[in-house]
Amino acid sequence: MRKSVLKDKSYAFALRIVKLRRYLMDERKEFVLSKQILRSGTAIGALVREAEFGQSKADFTNKLSIALKEANETDYWLSLLKDSSYITPKMYDNLAPDIDELLRLLISSVKTSKK
Numbered sequence: 045m046r047k048s049v050l051k052d053k054s055y056a057f058a059l060r061i062v063k064l065r066r067y068l069m070d071e072r073k074e075f076v077l078s079k080q081i082l083r084s085g086t087a088i089g090a091l092v093r094e095a096e097f098g099q100s101k102a103d104f105t106n107k108l109s110i111a112l113k114e115a116n117e118t119d120y121w122l123s124l125l126k127d128s129s130y131i132t133p134k135m136y137d138n139l140a141p142d143i144d145e146l147l148r149l150l151i152s153s154v155k156t157s158k159k
Contacts, residue, residue, distance in 0.1 A: 054089035061085030081121040087114040112150040
């Protein structure tokens with residue numbers, strides 16, 4: 045069940061990141077940070093999907109660990125976008141709970157998979 049929740053939430057988050065990138069490029073004319081957050085924010089779900097078909101338990105754990113690193117990086121880019129005023133505090137407040145939840149889910153999943 046948890047893997048399915050993680051899969052669904054990471055995919056939904058990736059869609060929001062794609063829309064954020066479109067906003068940053070079209071409205072704010074920001075191209076560098078938007079590329080970074082697009083890469084890391086969409087990688088989370090892609091790595092969760094890769095982990096589903098891991099060749100071994102170690103491969104599964106490794107893919108989830110990398111997804112966790114990407115989620116942490118995405119959290120960094122979101123904070124930087126907010127603090128540099130590329131996104132409003134309201135926009136940040138709408139995205140922050142989602143990345144926080146993904147971080148918690150990934151931390152729990154990685155810990156469980158290491159047992």
